Amino acid sequence: MQRVAAILFVGDIVASAGRRALRELLPGLREEHALDFVVVNGENASGGIGITPKHADELFAAGVDVITLGNHTYRHREVWPYLDEQRFIVRPANFLPSQPGRGTCVFEREDGATLGVVNLSGNLFMQAASPAFTTVETALQEVAGADHVLVDMHAEATSEKVAMGWFLDGRVTAVVGTHTHVPTADARVLPGGTAYVSDVGMTGARGGVIGVKREQSIAVFRSHMPMRYDASDEDPWLMAVLIRTADGSRPSRAASIETILLPANSATNASGRNQTR
Numbered sequence: 001m002q003r004v005a006a007i008l009f010v011g012d013i014v015a016s017a018g019r020r021a022l023r024e025l026l027p028g029l030r031e032e033h034a035l036d037f038v039v040v041n042g043e044n045a046s047g048g049i050g051i052t053p054k055h056a057d058e059l060f061a062a063g064v065d066v067i068t069l070g071n072h073t074y075r076h077r078e079v080w081p082y083l084d085e086q087r088f089i090v091r092p093a094n095f096l097p098s099q100p101g102r103g104t105c106v107f108e109r110e111d112g113a114t115l116g117v118v119n120l121s122g123n124l125f126m127q128a129a130s131p132a133f134t135t136v137e138t139a140l141q142e143v144a145g146a147d148h149v150l151v152d153m154h155a156e157a158t159s160e161k162v163a164m165g166w167f168l169d170g171r172v173t174a175v176v177g178t179h180t181h182v183p184t185a186d187a188r189v190l191p192g193g194t195a196y197v198s199d200v201g202m203t204g205a206r207g208g209v210i211g212v213k214r215e216q217s218i219a220v221f222r223s224h225m226p227m228r229y230d231a232s233d234e235d236p237w238l239m240a241v242l243i244r245t246a247d248g249s250r251p252s253r254a255a256s257i258e259t260i261l262l263p264a265n266s267a268t269n270a271s272g273r274n275q276t277r
């Protein structure tokens, strides 16, 4: 039976700082907003690039229902078989069929409410086997019948993400953009009832450069020489969107989408200013 739901989607979780921020802040968010579903992008969860089975399990234990991924999916070899075994971690549907994992899943709550999740990769400046705009049709068939459907469009170019939002408007509950790690200010419900945001941002150290220690990133930009990148720990924030659904259609339409940008209260948080909700 379909019912109104609150869906939290958390932007790319980056390294230990991001995992800590999620563990710290998710229980409060769950209580405050009576969350029904929690989906996170986990493609940077382990050391800033990729995800290991251990850290995926850690996210699930923290209360995550579904993990989406992106271009860093296969960085850790030990996750390859895990992607085939664990139903609720998905990689872009438009990767090659021969690549491990699957691109969609349907998560069912104990009360029977269901959320279909589709992960897509952009094709501009990204490596994906097939066009997101055609593969999404097959992917949506795989989650047909779910009460709510959320699409994570993991892409570099805002144009491609905006186009996907319009393309799916009225057909899914939400289209959320990930990958750039910088939140955009364009969250809204499109006229057909699909919640949309070009990029949710990241859950990780805001004191770095999209998650990397800023001294290292600046040094690479200044020197044009390769250098080791380490994940930053400084000033961790959680960045997410909260989607509330409207009753009446399947998959549901969105009633609202709200951006949530929250500093974690850890000791490493040096500059928790500019809090916005």
Ligand SMILES: [Fe+2]
Pocket (backbone or CB within 6 Å): 043, 070, 071, 072, 154, 178, 179, 180
């Ligand atoms: Fe990415």
Ligand SMILES: [Fe+2]
Pocket (backbone or CB within 6 Å): 012, 043, 044, 070, 179, 180, 181
């Ligand atoms: Fe990312």
